[in-house]
Amino acid sequence: MQELIASILAGENFLSDVPPVLITVVFMSAAGLLFASLAAINALIAVYLERKVSAHMQDRLGPMEVGPHGTLQTLADAVKLLLKEDIVPQNADRFLHTLAPFLVFAAAIGALVALPYSSAFLFANFDIGVLFVISITSLTVIAIIIAGWASNNKWSLLGGMRSAAQIVSYEIPTALALLVIIMQVGSLNFQQIATAQTGWFWHWHVFQFFPFNLIAFLIFFVASLAEVNRTPFDLPEAESELVAGFMTEYSGFKWAVFMLSEYANMIVVTGVGAAVFLGAHQSPFGNFMNGGVWGVFWFVGKAYGLVLVQIWLRWTLPRLRVDQLMYTSWKVLTPFAFACIFAVGLWMIL
Amino acid sequence: MTTFDFTFYAFSILTLLSASVMVFSKNLIHCAVGLLFAFFGIAGIYVLLAADFLAAVQVLIYVGGILVLLLFGVMLSQRIAGVNIETGTLQFIPALLVCGVVFAILTHLALKTRWSLMPLAEMAPTSRTIGNLLMTEYLLPFEIISILLLAALVGAAFMARREAR
Numbered sequence: 001m002q003e004l005i006a007s008i009l010a011g012e013n014f015l016s017d018v019p020p021v022l023i024t025v026v027f028m029s030a031a032g033l034l035f036a037s038l039a040a041i042n043a044l045i046a047v048y049l050e051r052k053v054s055a056h057m058q059d060r061l062g063p064m065e066v067g068p069h070g071t072l073q074t075l076a077d078a079v080k081l082l083l084k085e086d087i088v089p090q091n092a093d094r095f096l097h098t099l100a101p102f103l104v105f106a107a108a109i110g111a112l113v114a115l116p117y118s119s120a121f122l123f124a125n126f127d128i129g130v131l132f133v134i135s136i137t138s139l140t141v142i143a144i145i146i147a148g149w150a151s152n153n154k155w156s157l158l159g160g161m162r163s164a165a166q167i168v169s170y171e172i173p174t175a176l177a178l179l180v181i182i183m184q185v186g187s188l189n190f191q192q193i194a195t196a197q198t199g200w201f202w203h204w205h206v207f208q209f210f211p212f213n214l215i216a217f218l219i220f221f222v223a224s225l226a227e228v229n230r231t232p233f234d235l236p237e238a239e240s241e242l243v244a245g246f247m248t249e250y251s252g253f254k255w256a257v258f259m260l261s262e263y264a265n266m267i268v269v270t271g272v273g274a275a276v277f278l279g280a281h282q283s284p285f286g287n288f289m290n291g292g293v294w295g296v297f298w299f300v301g302k303a304y305g306l307v308l309v310q311i312w313l314r315w316t317l318p319r320l321r322v323d324q325l326m327y328t329s330w331k332v333l334t335p336f337a338f339a340c341i342f343a344v345g346l347w348m349i350l
Numbered sequence: 351m352t353t354f355d356f357t358f359y360a361f362s363i364l365t366l367l368s369a370s371v372m373v374f375s376k377n378l379i380h381c382a383v384g385l386l387f388a389f390f391g392i393a394g395i396y397v398l399l400a401a402d403f404l405a406a407v408q409v410l411i412y413v414g415g416i417l418v419l420l421l422f423g424v425m426l427s428q429r430i431a432g433v434n435i436e437t438g439t440l441q442f443i444p445a446l447l448v449c450g451v452v453f454a455i456l457t458h459l460a461l462k463t464r465w466s467l468m469p470l471a472e473m474a475p476t477s478r479t480i481g482n483l484l485m486t487e488y489l490l491p492f493e494i495i496s497i498l499l500l501a502a503l504v505g506a507a508f509m510a511r512r513e514a515r
Contacts (some may be wrong), residue, residue, distance in 0.1 A: 021356045099383070131406045132406050138410055139413060140407075142419050145421050145425070146421075165422075187477075205419075
């Protein structure tokens with residue numbers, strides 16, 4: 001992005017008279033809009049997938065009416081949500097109530113930008129890629145607490161509280177599991193992590209240092225499920241206890257923004273998983289269909305494969321209790337992640 | 351105005367505005383949200399000065415950790431336990447006097463000092479250098495901080511534990 005802007009500013013073209021500040025601002029806004037629309041398209045596809053997969057798992061057909069095999073159903077739903085009235089409870093904090101969904105969305109887009117979609121075009125190539133994704137997603141916690149508080153509803157508040165406790169706890173095993181791989185690569189840069197996995201699929205990190213990396217991957221996957229509030233860790237919106245958790249008082253467009261961010265966050269965590277453990281944008285078969293635009297194909301394919309697993313788990317497993325949730329994080333995932341770090345470190349030295 | 355200036359002023363205004371919301375708001379939750387944006391403004395300025403690692407860590411620790419804990423505490427006591435926490439104005443005139451004097455001294459010093467200008471730092475990878483320095487030159491302070499944090503952690507766990515019956 002910076003190189004693109006720099007090349008435009010350097011060249012003699014019709015933009016020479018425009019002040020550089022304006023060009024930068026316009027280009028950055030365009031990039032932001034691009035990712036916002038990508039998030040929207042992702043939600044359209046992922047919601048449809050979720051409905052169809054769940055339906056077929058339960059021996060139903062799922063949406064069939066709108067478009068062939070119901071493919072346009074999510075589009076129709078989006079239009080409906082945009083036309084709905086926006087209801088804010090009377091004693092709610094109007095400003096924060098409106099701010100919260102957009103903060104969640106901003107965090108999701110911020111993380112989407114940093115993912116390594118391909119080796120050919122990089123939207124943002126940071127030295128600190130992995131750390132950036134971890135830190136920008138921590139904004140989600142704050143936004144969810146604010147949403148819960150601003151709604152002036154006990155269910156919302158309890159949902160927000162649960163969500164905060166859950167995400168803060170599960171951030172630790174997530175980061176530790178990623179650390180296992182970062183230690184091996186010696187870099188936080190997504191591109192370098194991708195380059196370290198060049199070759200056939202047994203060069204992927206998940207198959208290296210067997211079985212420790214595999215365990216780290218499983219820890220990461222379970223913890224990331226909790227980070228994005230997916231079943232079996234969807235306590236913040238447990239409908240049998242809390243109506244809809246922190247989203248109870250949201251309707252229309254703001255609710256749609258929450259859903260958009262939820263599905264965008266699913267892609268973020270599966271994307272990080274695919275990038276760090278499953279070879280990022282590298283082809284699984286050596287040089288076969290590798291590099292360039294194929295990178296996008298493989299990366300999105302891997303991320304969506306993991307999204308399918310998330311959906312599969314959602315319609316298979318029952319929800320955990322709060323104490324089981326905390327037990328899993330602190331007494332199972334965290335110690336095992338530390339053990340993996342220790343074992344891999346020892347292996348690397350010996 | 352260059353892009354650098356524009357970005358700097360944008361982040362400065364964001365930081366100052368949200369910091370003043372944090373100071374002047376009566377509602378503690380609004381204060382916390384003001385603090386959130388102030389942290390982000392500061393992180394933006396760090397990035398502008400080519401300290402990207404520091405910016406990410408700043409957001410991670412302050413937003414993801416400290417602010418969450420702060421909000422957690424405030425909300426649990428306010429909406430659930432029904433304790434009304436509001437910030438109020440106390441000792442208005444003495445505070446104004448002290449602040450005015452400090453402000454005058456600081457402005458005087460800032461105007462009197464001859465600032466030496468540094469060339470703008472190039473955006474370069476910093477995490478490797480920081481890691482190497484922590485493991486070599488600053489190993490002892492690093493370890494001492496680790497032990498201090500560990501002690502704090504053990505202490506917190508001990509205080510939070512229920513009395514054994």
